Amino acid sequence: MTRKKTKKGEITTQQIVLFIVLIASFAVIIFFLVRLNLGKTSEMEICHNSVITRSSSLLLKQVVPLNCKTSYVCLSKDGSCEKMTSPEVKKVKTKEEVYEVLAEEGADCWWMFGEGKAEYIGDKFTSELYCSICSQIAFDDSLYSMFVADLGIQDLPPGYSPSLIDKEDFYKYLADTNVPGKDITYLDYFLGLKNAELISNALKANNSSWGYIDVTKWHFVMMGEFSQVGTFQNILIGAAKGILLALVLPIPVVGGPLAMGIVVSNYYDPLHKGGNYMLGTVMTGESGHGYLSPAIIEANSEDYNQLKCENVNTLA
Amino acid sequence: MKNKNKKQEIFSSYFFTKNKKGNLLPEEVLKIVVAVICIGFLIFLLVSLYFSLTGGQKKKEAEASMNLISKEITRINNDGEYNSQGIPVPNPSGWYIFSFTEGEIKPNLCAGENCVCVCESVLINIFDWQKRQVERCDDKGSCFVVSNLKKFDKIKIEKGGVAILIGKINREIQITKK
Numbered sequence: 001m002t003r004k005k006t007k008k009g010e011i012t013t014q015q016i017v018l019f020i021v022l023i024a025s026f027a028v029i030i031f032f033l034v035r036l037n038l039g040k041t042s043e044m045e046i047c048h049n050s051v052i053t054r055s056s057s058l059l060l061k062q063v064v065p066l067n068c069k070t071s072y073v074c075l076s077k078d079g080s081c082e083k084m085t086s087p088e089v090k091k092v093k094t095k096e097e098v099y100e101v102l103a104e105e106g107a108d109c110w111w112m113f114g115e116g117k118a119e120y121i122g123d124k125f126t127s128e129l130y131c132s133i134c135s136q137i138a139f140d141d142s143l144y145s146m147f148v149a150d151l152g153i154q155d156l157p158p159g160y161s162p163s164l165i166d167k168e169d170f171y172k173y174l175a176d177t178n179v180p181g182k183d184i185t186y187l188d189y190f191l192g193l194k195n196a197e198l199i200s201n202a203l204k205a206n207n208s209s210w211g212y213i214d215v216t217k218w219h220f221v222m223m224g225e226f227s228q229v230g231t232f233q234n235i236l237i238g239a240a241k242g243i244l245l246a247l248v249l250p251i252p253v254v255g256g257p258l259a260m261g262i263v264v265s266n267y268y269d270p271l272h273k274g275g276n277y278m279l280g281t282v283m284t285g286e287s288g289h290g291y292l293s294p295a296i297i298e299a300n301s302e303d304y305n306q307l308k309c310e311n312v313n314t315l316a
Numbered sequence: 317m318k319n320k321n322k323k324q325e326i327f328s329s330y331f332f333t334k335n336k337k338g339n340l341l342p343e344e345v346l347k348i349v350v351a352v353i354c355i356g357f358l359i360f361l362l363v364s365l366y367f368s369l370t371g372g373q374k375k376k377e378a379e380a381s382m383n384l385i386s387k388e389i390t391r392i393n394n395d396g397e398y399n400s401q402g403i404p405v406p407n408p409s410g411w412y413i414f415s416f417t418e419g420e421i422k423p424n425l426c427a428g429e430n431c432v433c434v435c436e437s438v439l440i441n442i443f444d445w446q447k448r449q450v451e452r453c454d455d456k457g458s459c460f461v462v463s464n465l466k467k468f469d470k471i472k473i474e475k476g477g478v479a480i481l482i483g484k485i486n487r488e489i490q491i492t493k494k
Binding site: 300308 | 366369372376377381384390391396397399401402404405406407409476477
């Protein structure tokens with residue numbers, strides 16, 4: 001290419017226009033690349049690949065490192081988020097959009113760690129739950145008002161926020177909504193259940209409740225794997241104690257996964273007036289190991305301690 | 317029976333030559349010693365390989381956790397809102413969060429400044445343990461310089477992680493276990 005210059009060496013108008021067009025095109029391409037958020041996709045791919053490599057390894061599984069990172073997500077109505085340091089801000093306007101983000105984070109987590117088919121922990125001498133914290137979620141205060149009205153909790157204990165997501169409502173969303181790009185609902189994808197009724201009945205039969213997600217607190221979107229085959233089944237029949245501090249209620253299912261249960265709290269919480277409430281669900285995966293399906297657990301809380309994670313597989 | 321004895325004789329004469337009294341000759345002792353050394357070396361090699369691979373992962377975990385802590389310290393130092401829920405530090409389990417401040421020996425990673433580090437603790441706190449601790453942090457840990465850091469007791473990262481509180485009181489960064 002020859003550069004057209006005037007006698008004094010100045011750039012011509014045609015060249016200036018060309019430069020501007022080039023810069024503008026470059027900016028547009030960069031904008032779309034950023035919008036596509038390929039960084040997150042590739043991190044998910046890297047994690048998934050490391051999980052699959054590890055699960056199919058013939059060597060000691062600990063020798064093959066997992067390469068999974070916790071992502072930091074802030075849900076906000078107005079786009080601001082003062083609570084978290086450099087999070088990925090997701091703008092949400094309605095309750096359904098909040099549920100959609102939470103469900104997608106759960107689905108990503110379940111996919112990254114092999115959907116219950118990959119056995120990436122390996123048999124250990126002791127039966128423990130190995131946790132993976134896929135996302136840390138913060139709710140910006142612009143969202144608080146969205147969750148106040150509907151619950152009707154009359155007598156909130158002192159220090160408790162009235163901004164709560166009813167987990168029953170959220171699980172109904174999971175039972176009614178399909179995973180993007182798949183022909184099954186979130187609940188079916190996580191647990192193999194067609195609706196949330198079985199969970200509801202099992203909770204009622206055991207005087208337990210669904211519980212709430214306090215949006216003024218940070219939460220983990222996490223899942224886990226039990227280290228020994230049969231551990232989870234033993235927990236269900238009450239033969240394995242101390243693996244979790246929480247209780248596990250069996251869900252009576254015919255067909256589908258071998259066994260399924262609900263993890264409920266086992267400590268006094270004033271908000272639930274001491275009653276047990278759901279923390280998450282557990283099931284036997286195709287690998288034969290027990291898994292904690294994607295669950296939303298309050299960060300640094302007694303709920304989290306109740307899971308008694310032996311180790312956290314994800315990097316901060 | 318005869319056949320069995322014959323086989324045993326062949327086996328022992330092939331591997332170990334003995335004198336008439338049945339004692340092993342020096343040559344055979346040497347073979348055994350060399351074999352034991354080789355096996356020992358192989359075990360050492362495998363154990364080293366295992367720990368270098370898993371240790372590398374722990375260092376990676378420490379760096380990721382330090383990155384999280386450093387971001388929160390920077391936010392608090394810039395007058396960000398105090399987080400009473402705590403910062404979750406998920407791993408490496410069994411390692412500690414240390415502070416190195418004025419008047420004490422510091423890791424090279426801190427370049428002579430006050431700093432906070434995530435590293436493995438030395439096993440026994442005797443015989444120049446502070447120097448050994450600093451060397452351990454330099455070798456395998458991850459550190460972040462915080463010039464206004466207040467000294468705190470080391471915090472253990474438990475199996476499921478630990479929650480820490482980071483606050484700013486009298487222009488000093490204070491780190492405590494939740």
